[in-house]
Amino acid sequence: IHDTNRIMPSHLLLLRHITHHLPILLLLLITPPTTQSFSTKPPPPKPLLQNLNIAVVGAGPSGLLLTHRLLSAGNDDSHTKVTLYDSRSDPRSLHASSSRAYALGIGIRGRTAIRTVDEELWSAVKRVGFECDKFRLHVNDKVGVQLRDDERQRMTTTGDLEPSVLLYQSDLCAALLEDLERRFGDGSREEGGGRRLNVRWGSGVTEVDTRDGNVVRCDARDGSTTTTEERYDLVVGCDGFNSAVRRSVEKQSPRGTFASEVEKLPGVYKAVTCSFMPPKLDPGSIHLVLAGKGSGVEDELSWIRNAFVEPTANGTACILFAGSSAPDSVSSLLDEGAVGRLSDELAKRFPLLEGLDMEDMTRQLLRRNAGSASSVKCNIYHYEAVALCGDAAHATGGVSGQGCNSALIDATVLVDCLTRFYDPKDKAASIRAALEEYSCRQVPEGNALYDLSFGDKSLSIWRRVLVSLYNLVDTLFGGRFGMGKPMLQTILGQTLKPFAEIRRDREWAYEDDFPTQEEWEKKLKNIYK
Numbered sequence: 253i254h255d256t257n258r259i260m261p262s263h264l265l266l267l268r269h270i271t272h273h274l275p276i277l278l279l280l281l282i283t284p285p286t287t288q289s290f291s292t293k294p295p296p297p298k299p300l301l302q303n304l305n306i307a308v309v310g311a312g313p314s315g316l317l318l319t320h321r322l323l324s325a326g327n328d329d330s331h332t333k334v335t336l337y338d339s340r341s342d343p344r345s346l347h348a349s350s351s352r353a354y355a356l357g358i359g360i361r362g363r364t365a366i367r368t369v370d371e372e373l374w375s376a377v378k379r380v381g382f383e384c385d386k387f388r389l390h391v392n393d394k395v396g397v398q399l400r401d402d403e404r405q406r407m408t409t410t411g412d413l414e415p416s417v418l419l420y421q422s423d424l425c426a427a428l429l430e431d432l433e434r435r436f437g438d439g440s441r442e443e444g445g446g447r448r449l450n451v452r453w454g455s456g457v458t459e460v461d462t463r464d465g466n467v468v469r470c471d472a473r474d475g476s477t478t479t480t481e482e483r484y485d486l487v488v489g490c491d492g493f494n495s496a497v498r499r500s501v502e503k504q505s506p507r508g509t510f511a512s513e514v515e516k517l518p519g520v521y522k523a524v525t526c527s528f529m530p531p532k533l534d535p536g537s538i539h540l541v542l543a544g545k546g547s548g549v550e551d552e553l554s555w556i557r558n559a560f561v562e563p564t565a566n567g568t569a570c571i572l573f574a575g576s577s578a579p580d581s582v583s584s585l586l587d588e589g590a591v592g593r594l595s596d597e598l599a600k601r602f603p604l605l606e607g608l609d610m611e612d613m614t615r616q617l618l619r620r621n622a623g624s625a626s627s628v629k630c631n632i633y634h635y636e637a638v639a640l641c642g643d644a645a646h647a648t649g650g651v652s653g654q655g656c657n658s659a660l661i662d663a664t665v666l667v668d669c670l671t672r673f674y675d676p677k678d679k680a681a682s683i684r685a686a687l688e689e690y691s692c693r694q695v696p697e698g699n700a701l702y703d704l705s706f707g708d709k710s711l712s713i714w715r716r717v718l719v720s721l722y723n724l725v726d727t728l729f730g731g732r733f734g735m736g737k738p739m740l741q742t743i744l745g746q747t748l749k750p751f752a753e754i755r756r757d758r759e760w761a762y763e764d765d766f767p768t769q770e771e772w773e774k775k776l777k778n779i780y781k
Contacts, residue, residue, distance in 0.1 A: 311338035315490035339456030365660035381419030386537035495644035625649030646698030
């Protein structure tokens with residue numbers, strides 16, 4: 253070709269023609285055709301999960317979101333069903349003031365998980381909450397420190413700046429459930445008249461028998477001693493820190509494999525609700541108010557050390573009173589005179605709450621039993637065709653403020669793993685492969701969040717002091733004026749950075765390095781070998 257004198261004129265003409273049109277020919281070769289008949293419709297997407305009978309134990313936030321995702325991965329022809337068990341009543345029949353619950357904060361992790369269903373579901377949740385990202389510490393009624401506000405957030409984070417949403421768990425569950433029933437309730441019947449969605453309130457699961465085809469046993473709803481049994485292809489325990497599913501896994505798994513640690517955390521709390529925020533406090537901010545001395549007289553409310561004030565929907569508020577210990581309900585033993593005396597003392601200890609109905613708050617405090625929290629740590633989050641999500645697998649007792657958010661992420665990751673690995677022709681093996689992948693992805697996250705919440709108790713006293721000083725600088729300055737870094741709570745609540753990466757970035761605060769992802773996978777895949 254380089255010797256043009258040896259090429260015939262006709263051949264030379266053809267070569268020039270091809271060379272001239274070569275760019276157009278290449279473009280045609282590398283560009284896929286885009287035209288098609290307007291009358292041709294693409295075939296409907298094939299359901300990712302087919303012929304599955306799934307039990308979700310626990311109708312809390314993670315259980316409800318998990319059910320949303322599972323049913324969304326199928327359709328009316330997929331013959332995939334979900335039965336949702338919960339020992340409690342329908343959350344739509346409850347009111348926040350009748351429970352010990354306090355307002356949860358749904359941050360970027362939680363709302364990202366909910367949005368994996370669609371924006372409509374997130375909008376439904378957002379409507380029942382209150383958007384807030386400000387936090388203020390009150391040492392007393394005169395001295396306060398703004399620990400987090402919108403301006404500081406813009407300076408210390410990038411990307412998604414949507415504020416967190418504060419709402420009661422009962423309201424969150426009601427919103428998720430209402431949308432779940434609208435999409436998959438009576439209108440989604442499969443052949444034979446059964447529903448794809450079956451919710452069983454008042455059905456407390458007592459055991460999951462993995463040795464006999466994943467049999468779920470639960471107490472009868474009428475309170476009798478009758479026990480019902482049903483078999484499932486997959487069982488997911490979203491039943492909290494006191495999980496019956498986790499206990500079943502620990503009991504039935506081979507010796508030396510599955511293990512869990514459950515520890516009751518120090519301190520107790522009692523929550524009260526108010527029809528409006530305290531007038532002396534910013535109604536758009538969360539407040540931590542330390543208790544004052546008051547009159548110094550010991551009484552039924554002397555256990556209180558601080559008040560955590562949270563704004564909630566429609567201008568209302570929730571106040572979480574916390575301390576080292578508290579008596580159980582004693583209201584029946586007190587007359588109105590005693591209530592008046594205690595409410596006066598409560599006002600002296602918390603002058604920033606002035607303007608609220610102190611007698612009503614006192615009655616709420618006296619008639620409610622104290623709540624407490626526990627931590628949970630598991631070495632793996634599955635066994636056979638049983639998986640654990642949220643507090644059933646890992647819990648930090650509200651220390652990090654990420655319990656609900658991380659549970660919602662668990663639900664989305666679990667379904668992502670199922671849709672990736674599930675094969676209806678090899679159901680059992682593909683489910684086990686999906687659950688192994690789920691553990692490999694989420695066990696490092698759960699362990700990292702545990703470390704970030706509680707720190708390293710094995711550090712020497714001097715290293716603990718040094719870590720505390722670093723954290724104090726971050727809390728007070730958060731990167732402003734070139735001092736410190738974004739506060740840990742800001743990173744956890746306002747970024748999607750994996751907990752494992754955050755933990756590795758803070759190796760200086762721990763005695764041992766956090767394992768790499770490869771090290772985690774090697775360890776987890778060998779547990780059931």
